[in-house]
Each structure stands twice: as C-alpha cells, then as structure tokens.
Amino acid sequence: GAGVSQSPSNKVTEKGKDVELRCDPISGHTALYWYRQRLGQGLEFLIYFQGNSAPDKSGLPSDRFSAERTGESVSTLTIQRTQQEDSAVYLCASSSEAGGWDTQYFGPGTRLTVL
C-alpha cells in the first residue's frame, strides 16, 4: 500500500514569507507526527496528532509554527515569517492506533531552504 507522502519535496523561500508543508499519512493511521531535522543532526519532535484528541504541540519552537489536521487524514504544517534558522528537512510520520508503541513510518520529507 501507499506510504506516507509529503509535498513539496523541496521548497525555497525568502526570509519573512509564509510556507505550508503537507503530509498525507498512511490510510487508517490515526497518529501523525511532525519532526524537524537540521543538517547533520537528529530529529526534533514538533507536534503530534492522535485521533480526535487535542494535539501535543510541546515541540513547536515558536508561535510562528502551527499545524492542523483534517480528521484522520491530511496535515499541514505552517511556518509564518520564515527565518533562516527554519531551514531544515521537515519529516512527517504516521502510526496506527493498536496499543503499545506502534512503529512510526516516515515520509520522504520536505527540504525547506530560507534565503
């Protein structure tokens, strides 16, 4: 079946512009995560959606970052007034709700470059 997909694959923007990154999780997966990976570093958790529960936004670095999810499908990560330090690969992952710690399956990421 189809895996997690993300779009665009690459995004170049100018400092101060807003960007929207999209994630389509695996069909039937109720949990969706966003992570950020700066060059040469590990992944930083940003936000987590689980079903109809309130999202866990504890990883969002500033109020310029926000995310929404439509039901148990598509999610959009929005970065307002982008800064050069926002340049990174943004990875989305999804997992099924089957109890325990279900494996998170990742999309290919969106590489964001802020000039």
Add this chain to the structure above:
Amino acid sequence: AQKITQTQPGMFVQEKEAVTLDCTYDTSDPSYGLFWYKQPSSGEMIFLIYQGSYDQQNATEGRYSLNFQKARKSANLVISASQLGDSAMYFCAIVFGNEKLTFGTGTRLTIIP
C-alpha cells in the same frame, strides 16, 4: 529528562563483516520502546527494528538484531554480513508513554568494498 546517546559519529566497516552500532539511554521510566531507523542519502527514515522494555528476548529482523541489555540501558544494533547498501545514517530512538520519539544524534556507517 529522557536522553539517548549514540557515541559513534562515524564507522567504516569492510563489506560482509558484522557491525555493532552503539546506543545507550537514560530513563527512570520502566516502560519504554526502542527503535532503530536507517536514513540513506535519499533522506527517508526507514524503520529497522523495535524492542520493548519488557520483551524477554532480543529483537531480530533479518540481518538486524538488537543487543538489548536493560540493566546497562543499552540497545545496540547488530548488522550481520554487511552490504554496500547498508551505508547510511542510523538513528536510535526511544519512546515513552507520551509517544514522542526522542532520537539520538546518529551514526554514519560506511561499508567499504
């Protein structure tokens, strides 16, 4: 705070040899899950193997096995009979009740022909 450590920033291994990638963690929570992911140059994170803290046996998945030593808080990944395609970044990650994966800084593995 939970912490996960990968002490090997880079490793070079001869093709067909076995390789062990180190991972240690620090937590007071008795219940957790450990994951290993592979990230090739294409950038995608590929799930390799999972170990639950209460699992009695070490996890195995094909050429991948996890040397889980709970008392020492280590979860090393062992790759047997390494192949050129194994060259990639490898990340160890841990998850607790809140289900946020916390990643280590990764190990870059290069397989030499």
